[in-house]
Amino acid sequence: MVLIYTPAEAPEKRIGFAVGKKIGNAVIRNKVKRRLREAVTPLLPEIAPGCRLIFIARSPITEVTFKEIESTVRRLVQKAGLIG
RNA sequence: CGAGUAAGCCAAGUGACCGCGCGGCGUGAAAAAUCGCCGUGAGGAAAGUCCGAGCUCCAUAGGACAAGGGUGCCGGAUAACGUCCGGUGAAGGCGACUUUAAGGAAAGUGCAACAGAAAUAAACCGCCCCGCGCCCGCGGGGUAAGGAUGGAAAGGUGGGGUAAGAGCCCACCGGCGGCACGGUGACGCGCCGCGUCCCUGUAAACCCCACCCGGAGCAAGAUUGAAAUGGGAGCAUUUAAUGGCUGUCCGUCACGCUCCCCGUAAUCGCUGGAACUGUUUGGCAACAGGCAGUCAAGAUAGAUGGUCACAUAAACAGAACUCGGCUUACGGCUUACUCGAUAA
């Protein structure tokens, strides 16, 4: 997974998910998006306002459990320095 | 038990916590937001976009034809269809059963490589007769049974007949024509006649015949329409100010106001319909009619998920204007039937 991070001027939190056609068919893409949303939502109160994030999914995400997705998302956000 | 054939059904459910879309009610002075409660929330193919319709806009007096495209045995069903149902013929399978683009080759044109003597026309090897000749063989004639080539060689099998043969003659089968009967019809069945029964195949080659088709598509289309920029028209002009063209002067353009165009976007279209469920009547069936009941997603980057428990949840796959089909992908289950093996 890849995280693209841009600081925003206004105190807002905008998060987007990019799941390309290489990941799979429509059912699999929808599922990946749903799981990513579910993984990011608990982190929302911890993230400092004023940021724009884009999560880009790569193909191994289809064979991975939800817990791994959750830990990867948390690691990426920590690496970006948004939460302590 | 194995191998098949046909028809049909399901596409998970329940509970706990946390979340999502839409609708209703409450909260809120009102709108929006928030919060709470209740209801509801993807498919058999939602897919491919191969056909047919509704709906909307454009064109069109009405009709006919051409071009282009499509369909093509018969009868029925349907809003319509290239779909479905029931039949006929043909083909395949031991069988249950299945498949079928199945009009016209005597309207015309084209094509049929190679092989073969010859491909729409006839005699290479043969067989037979006659003449010459010592047998081999040569010349003339008859013939198309056999061989050889080919996907296809002027019906097939058997018998008679003959110098050898040949529908030359006969029987059966096939073919063509006519009549009668049955059937709505495709067609079936029977009888009679025809041996001039000469005319290959290909129309999924052009084509002919019959029938059908105006075009575009919900990003259709309708309503509303902020700011800025751009374009157009009109008005106003102070010898005002500001900016550009040259630092200054003159000149000129823009900047002002009103209207129009363009249009970021929002709302509608958007789900009550050739609808679904049950039952009954008619029909072999497709289907149609009656009665009763139900309202059952409507998003706009696109909603169904996460963690658990129930031994375990598996295939293909995610609505985007809506229906009727077709095609393709795919898991499981049930019923009936056929064939084979084994046992009684």
Place this chain on the structure above:
RNA sequence: GCGGGUAUAGUGUAAUGGUAACACAUUAGCCUUCCAAGCUGAGAUAGAGGGUUCGAGUCCCUUUACCCGCU
């Protein structure tokens, strides 16, 4: 949403329904002391499946992948 096209040797392209051709590349041999050049050969079941036909790369249907156009 609507419509069109392409797929042939490793690569780029041809061919009227009748033996799949050309160039470069690959490879084997010849030539040369060796290399290059040159000469002579070899390698394809036509994206996949089915049908029409005596015969299909070509005609028809289904399907897969890619490309393009309109809105």
